[in-house]
Amino acid sequence: MLKEERQQTILNEVELHNRILLTDIAETLDVSIDTVRRDVKELDSEQKLRKVHGGAISLGFTTSSARNTNIYALAEKTKIAEKALSLLKEGSVIFVDGGTTCLELARLIPIDLELTCFTLSLPVAMELSSKPNVTVIFIGGQISKDAQISIGANAIHNLSEIKVDYSFIGTGYVDSQYGLTEFDWDIVQLKKAVIKAAKKTVLLCISEKLNSQHRYKTCDINAINTMITELAPENEMLKSFRTHDIHLL
Amino acid sequence: MLKEERQQTILNEVELHNRILLTDIAETLDVSIDTVRRDVKELDSEQKLRKVHGGAISLGFTTSSARNTNIYALAEKTKIAEKALSLLKEGSVIFVDGGTTCLELARLIPIDLELTCFTLSLPVAMELSSKPNVTVIFIGGQISKDAQISIGANAIHNLSEIKVDYSFIGTGYVDSQYGLTEFDWDIVQLKKAVIKAAKKTVLLCISEKLNSQHRYKTCDINAINTMITELAPENEMLKSFRTHDIHLL
DNA sequence: TTTAAATTTGCCGTTTAGTGCAAGATATTT
DNA sequence: AAATATCTTGCACTAAACGGCAAATTTAAA
Numbered sequence: 001m002l003k004e005e006r007q008q009t010i011l012n013e014v015e016l017h018n019r020i021l022l023t024d025i026a027e028t029l030d031v032s033i034d035t036v037r038r039d040v041k042e043l044d045s046e047q048k049l050r051k052v053h054g055g056a057i058s059l060g061f062t063t064s065s066a067r068n069t070n071i072y073a074l075a076e077k078t079k080i081a082e083k084a085l086s087l088l089k090e091g092s093v094i095f096v097d098g099g100t101t102c103l104e105l106a107r108l109i110p111i112d113l114e115l116t117c118f119t120l121s122l123p124v125a126m127e128l129s130s131k132p133n134v135t136v137i138f139i140g141g142q143i144s145k146d147a148q149i150s151i152g153a154n155a156i157h158n159l160s161e162i163k164v165d166y167s168f169i170g171t172g173y174v175d176s177q178y179g180l181t182e183f184d185w186d187i188v189q190l191k192k193a194v195i196k197a198a199k200k201t202v203l204l205c206i207s208e209k210l211n212s213q214h215r216y217k218t219c220d221i222n223a224i225n226t227m228i229t230e231l232a233p234e235n236e237m238l239k240s241f242r243t244h245d246i247h248l249l
Numbered sequence: 250m251l252k253e254e255r256q257q258t259i260l261n262e263v264e265l266h267n268r269i270l271l272t273d274i275a276e277t278l279d280v281s282i283d284t285v286r287r288d289v290k291e292l293d294s295e296q297k298l299r300k301v302h303g304g305a306i307s308l309g310f311t312t313s314s315a316r317n318t319n320i321y322a323l324a325e326k327t328k329i330a331e332k333a334l335s336l337l338k339e340g341s342v343i344f345v346d347g348g349t350t351c352l353e354l355a356r357l358i359p360i361d362l363e364l365t366c367f368t369l370s371l372p373v374a375m376e377l378s379s380k381p382n383v384t385v386i387f388i389g390g391q392i393s394k395d396a397q398i399s400i401g402a403n404a405i406h407n408l409s410e411i412k413v414d415y416s417f418i419g420t421g422y423v424d425s426q427y428g429l430t431e432f433d434w435d436i437v438q439l440k441k442a443v444i445k446a447a448k449k450t451v452l453l454c455i456s457e458k459l460n461s462q463h464r465y466k467t468c469d470i471n472a473i474n475t476m477i478t479e480l481a482p483e484n485e486m487l488k489s490f491r492t493h494d495i496h497l498l
Numbered sequence: 499t500t501t502a503a504a505t506t507t508g509c510c511g512t513t514t515a516g517t518g519c520a521a522g523a524t525a526t527t528t
Numbered sequence: 529a530a531a532t533a534t535c536t537t538g539c540a541c542t543a544a545a546c547g548g549c550a551a552a553t554t555t556a557a558a
Binding site: 031034035 | 506509515516
Binding site for chain 2: 050052126128129130132135137139145184208
């Protein structure tokens with residue numbers, strides 16, 4: 001077997017599976033592991049793949065991690081935000097939660113749409129304050145450093161004094177059986193207040209989060225009026241949610 | 250499983266849920282918790298996430314927002330902010346106003362200084378939320394689009410319920426005769442509330458603003474306890490302020 | 499074709515990286 | 529203050545990487 005041919009096979013495997021083990025390749029090509037190692041080393045120096053301890057990974061795989069430093073799964077979140085926009089009418093009064101998906105929603109609000117938006121999230125408030133036709137009201141409180149949102153009793157109390165048409169919320173975890181759950185107790189209290197302050201609650205949630213759960217429960221799945229994922233409403237993954245009284249979008 | 254692959258998965262989980270437990274990850278990846286810990290430690294040092302006790306959290310927006318490099322008279326404002334810092338003691342409770350000078354103050358707060366900071370300003374809140382030892386409390390209200398601060402009755406009311414050691418405020422205009430004045434009526438109302446909420450009020454003001462005035466009056470110059478400019482306290486330009494009972498810094 | 503040089507490959511001993519385990523130190527919760 | 533969880537550190541074990549060497553293969557030249 002020619003060296004060139006072998007290296008091509010290695011590249012193929014890497015592109016196909018995003019990663020390979022040197023030992024696997026050595027076996028399938030029936031050459032010594034040293035040979036494979038040398039090949040991979042060479043391909044690495046030619047920038048055709050990246051060699052790591054024990055194997056190699058595709059370049060595309062790593063650069064996606066670099067993109068991740070911006071926003072994870074941005075395309076999906078943008079799609080969700082676009083669907084959410086369709087619910088908004090001129091003059092609506094809404095609440096926008098924190099998190100990257102809701103931030104994306106804030107970002108996509110059309111320049112000419114007149115809205116009143118409540119939020120707890122500093123980044124969302126910053127984003128919305130650039131929209132001339134949006135009245136932004138920030139729910140004050142102690143600022144959580146992780147999420148950059150207001151938390152605590154003050155925030156919850158302030159929420160108790162408002163009523164909005166729609167709340168657009170995210171969640172840490174969601175499951176058709178266990179409902180919405182979170183990592184933090186504080187956040188659960190806050191989300192409960194948000195849901196209570198809304199005539200209708202809209203959950204924005206990328207499909208990757210479906211069927212996951214955690215320690216603290218925000219609400220039953222029935223508490224959600226509309227659930228938006230990046231999937232088509234008739235998608236098979238949403239089957240377990242269709243039995244509930246939820247509008248899928 | 251390759252180390253790289255594992256770290257990628259960890260990043261995914263962190264981005265997805267904003268927060269993860271080391272034990273959860275160890276279980277889903279079927280590796281020891283030590284390995285996960287080491288991975289997370291490594292990712293932390295690469296600035297891809299933040300390690301916390303027991304888990305990791307997404308950097309999200311915490312990466313301090315791209316610093317606006319074209320702030321007018323930045324050098325002067327930095328100097329003022331540095332002087333203001335000398336007033337702060339461990340455990341102080343302060344208010345930080347909006348404006349670029351106060352933002353600079355927020356930026357320069359040492360990483361190890363423990364403080365409680367109230368603010369009306371979104372950018373100041375964002376900046377402060379990156380300081381681990383600062384408790385940030387945002388005074389909510391309607392957001393003014395120009396200044397990115399809370400304004401209105403709600404904000405004023407919230408201010409009426411607090412008392413801080415120091416208020417660090419800016420002003421549109423200042424004059425030794427006419428005191429502090431502003432262009433906007435709303436802002437004046439707000440600043441009055443801020444001054445009332447403080448045991449001591451510190452004015453941060455570049456010398457260029459000295460001896461200027463406008464339509465609406467915030468307060469007499471006597472209402473200010475300490476005035477900080479970029480000039481030395483004995484500078485001739487500050488002569489007219491020396492007759493008052495103000496501490497010049 | 500034969501021979502010599504250069505390259506490639508496999509093998510082996512040594513060195514290094516990655517992983518899991520366990521004991522003691524810190525943090526966090528009750 | 530006690531109990532629990534998490535972190536740190538050091539250690540042992542394994543897998544992988546490295547470098548040198550020699551056999552095998554290819555290439556180039558006589």
